[in-house]
Amino acid sequence: MLPSSSALPQASQGAESASGQLAFNNACRTCHMVREGDNRLGPNLHKIVGRKAGSLPDYGFSSAMKEAGFVWDEEKLDRFIANPDEVVPGNSMKPYGGLSSSDDRKKIIAYLAQSR
Numbered sequence: 001m002l003p004s005s006s007a008l009p010q011a012s013q014g015a016e017s018a019s020g021q022l023a024f025n026n027a028c029r030t031c032h033m034v035r036e037g038d039n040r041l042g043p044n045l046h047k048i049v050g051r052k053a054g055s056l057p058d059y060g061f062s063s064a065m066k067e068a069g070f071v072w073d074e075e076k077l078d079r080f081i082a083n084p085d086e087v088v089p090g091n092s093m094k095p096y097g098g099l100s101s102s103d104d105r106k107k108i109i110a111y112l113a114q115s116r
């Protein structure tokens with residue numbers, strides 16, 4: 001029996017978050033883990049939405065990040081990922097060129113927001 005073409009994936013359910021994870025892996029995972037306590041070159045991004053900027057006690061943030069004085073929300077993250085220096089001048093998230101695709105940014109933020 002030949003597989004019928006109607007057996008193609010019926011639902012793209014979960015595809016959104018899967019592509020968010022893929023985009024994260026491509027753009028961020030060299031330096032960031034989402035898992036709690038897992039700091040690499042960059043701090044872990046566990047529950048980053050709602051977390052105060054530069055607030056992890058066990059990671060050595062730049063003083064710019066420590067003194068940023070705001071809580072990450074979707075909008076801040078979007079601007080930061082597009083152009084870190086515009087949101088936190090003097091931050092040490094380097095080398096990072098910025099993510100110009102607003103589509104990719106949206107996906108990554110959705111992925112981070114649901115990784116709680």
Ligand code: HEC
Nearest residue numbers: 027028031041042053054061062065091092093094095096
């Ligand atoms: C080259 C390594 C590198 C890459 C790639 C990178 N980051 Fe970072 N990131 C860092 C470093 C280092 C810091 C700490 C910056 C500081 O202290 O000024 C940081 C800080 C952050 C913070 C602030 C965390 C906090 O606790 O306040 C967020 C949010 C963040 N990165 C998100 C991302 C996202 C999302 C991506 C992918 C789109 C990404 N980063 C890509 C290295 C990187």
